[in-house]
């Protein structure tokens with residue numbers, strides 16, 4: 033159960049090796065979470081699990097999860113619930129950035145990327161939401177992105193999927209209204225992780241730790257959107273109204 | 285999305301603090317048979333009784349399960365003047381009891397800081413009032429109560445039944461649904477109180493005054509201004525009183541001395557912006573309130589409703605805390621642990637935490653309920669906005685001090701403590717769990733509180 037100040041008992045991370053996802057889980061463990069399940073490709077994430085145990089988690093489970101296999105997602109959620117009991121927080125952290133030029137040159141690879149970044153979240157998100165609705169409480173934390181607020185030339189394959197994901201997450205939250213469960217949409221800008229290491233840092237870069245702290249604040253205060261850093265909320269407002277002629281020429 | 289089947293309507297429920305709402309089905313059984321049937325067919329996620337939702341946290345919630353509101357049960361209201369008892373259904377509010385009983389010359393044995401709690405909630409939390417030092421808690425005045433256990437059995441328990449009776453007193457609804465109780469009453473001549481008021485300059489003076497004079501009064505309480513700092517830290521207004529007798533009253537009031545007419549000034553607005561109650565607005569309030577209180581006043585004759593339930597004059601005041609709600613923190617520490625009390629007050633004052641008047645009281649002997657909160661010593665209760673930054677760490681620190689001192693946090697008020705703590709604070713938790721396992725072998729009675737704090741054992745995961 034989430035307590036009045038946002039601390040929880042259990043956390044499931046879909047994409048359990050994600051640097052951001054792990055930082056969130058670690059922060060929640062430091063705030064009192066006892067049990068974490070890491071859902072990863074291959075079913076094993078020993079280093080990530082060790083890190084969470086070190087932070088104080090009493091139980092850390094590892095289980096198989098492939099975002100690209102929607103048919104398996106309901107079963108993954110059921111397994112996680114079998115291991116953890118109530119799912120207090122589910123973090124949907126999986127994703128794939130890729131190299132924009134390469135994706136543009138390879139339509140099949142681009143579609144696969146969009147499949148992970150959008151389709152995978154649709155099925156996993158709905159499967160998670162069904163569980164949370166049934167248990168009458170819980171928060172689904174969706175890693176959206178500034179890239180989806182207004183899609184840019186520089187990463188539009190990724191950005192388009194994030195825009196789709198963001199819209200999906202908003203709709204899902206509305207669908208969950210009154211169910212006791214809800215969706216929290218996280219919109220970081222640039223975060224240096226293994227995913228983004230190959231692209232130059234954008235202004236207002238953040239660390240996984242900062243994302244985690246903002247998510248913890250959001251859980252405590254019941255935010256629907258979490259911008260990291262928070263100034264991005266205003267930046268986004270500017271982005272939305274920039275004329276296309278300017279927007280098109282943005283380098284990153 | 286799919287609507288699942290089951291008894292009752294699906295609703296979002298939260299406690300008086302309005303934090304951490306969860307969804308459950310809510311049913312209002314009309315009679316004992318219906319109630320027993322609902323318990324017998326409890327959904328997998330469990331069932332819990334709910335009174336008027338005046339516990340601050342998640343005690344009367346059961347996410348994904350069934351919540352039973354006993355308000356529609358036959359009130360079964362009977363006064364036995366010879367025995368000095370009242371029989372009432374668990375859904376009866378203390379407000380109703382007061383309105384019915386006071387004009388007949390009786391007073392409930394214990395009333396909390398609000399009239400809007402039910403008899404069921406009063407038993408399940410073993411509530412205390414300003415008379416705890418003299419009269420102990422609600423459970424001490426129970427002649428019997430009737431409960432539907434986890435097996436669907438209807439049992440009437442008396443103090444003589446020992447463990448099963450006491451497991452439900454302070455048992456937070458986890459040993460069954462209470463349907464009716466027989467409660468011993470106090471005879472009163474009037475609906476008025478004779479009250480002495482003293483303003484104390486600091487915490488030491490407050491503790492000293494209460495320790496010296498508690499024995500001379502039936503009801504005592506201190507309201508502490510936690511925003512006062514420096515030499516004024518812990519300054520308080522101490523009110524102590526007795527039920528007034530007829531001759532105490534002004535002539536005008538003697539004609540109808542038992543008239544009980546609580547005043548409602550109005551309702552708080554339905555919505556308040558976040559941050560309305562901040563350190564500045566609250567400090568202004570506390571200061572004005574302290575300044576208004578007399579330095580020393582004796583034998584003031586005042587209506588019982590105002591003395592016991594000043595907050596009830598403003599309906600829904602909890603909404604003033606805005607959408608993020610409030611956290612109430614109430615702990616008790618044994619006599620001798622005054623330094624802990626002092627440290628808490630000093631830390632709150634230093635943190636400039638926007639706490640409205642905190643309530644300080646001395647507890648007398650407790651009841652044998654293993655999870656009953658009151659124990660001899662001091663208790664302090666304070667409200668804080670949930671959005672206050674640094675609150676989790678602040679309260680975790682207090683928890684540690686309190687547990688180390690052999691004290692405890694009140695489960696009916698809790699909404700945020702860590703699950704390792706109840707076993708330390710309530711050393712008889714295992715004894716209570718054993719009784720619960722007998723009366724509810726399948727574990728059908730479950731609440732969000734029980735899950736969050738793992739009260740019933742098993743990791744609190746379901």
Ligand SMILES: Cc1cc2nc3c(=O)[nH]c(=O)nc-3n(C[C@H](O)[C@H](O)[C@H](O)COP(=O)(O)OP(=O)(O)OC[C@H]3O[C@@H](n4cnc5c(N)ncnc54)[C@H](O)[C@@H]3O)c2cc1C
Pocket residue numbers: 300332333334335336337338339340343344354374375395396397398400401402403404405406408409410411412413455456457458460461462463595696697731
């Ligand atoms: C302004 C204010 C002042 C207060 N002052 C005091 C005080 O001075 N002293 C004090 O002790 N408390 C005080 N309280 C707390 C309050 O008295 C308790 O939380 C009480 O239990 C609330 O009763 P309720 O009917 O609202 O029960 P709820 O809050 O609905 O439920 C509380 C618990 O009782 C259980 N319960 C309710 N009905 C039944 C039933 N029929 N059978 C079995 N279990 C049941 C629930 O499962 C739950 O665990 C105060 C609360 C407020 C809001």
Ligand SMILES: NC(=O)c1ccc[n+]([C@@H]2O[C@H](COP(=O)([O-])OP(=O)(O)OC[C@H]3O[C@@H](n4cnc5c(N)ncnc54)[C@H](OP(=O)(O)O)[C@@H]3O)[C@@H](O)[C@H]2O)c1
Pocket residue numbers: 046047048049050051052053072073097098099100124125126127128148175176177178219220221222223224225226227228
């Ligand atoms: N970094 C940023 O700048 C940034 C900014 C905004 C939003 N985000 C979003 O934040 C989330 C986490 O990103 P991150 O920075 O933590 O990157 P990361 O460390 O690379 O984590 C992404 C994770 O997704 C997993 N994943 C990819 N495809 C998968 C699949 N098909 N099935 C299962 N797991 C899959 C990866 O698993 P493997 O370990 O098996 O490869 C990887 O662990 C992503 O959704 C990302 O889009 C990131």
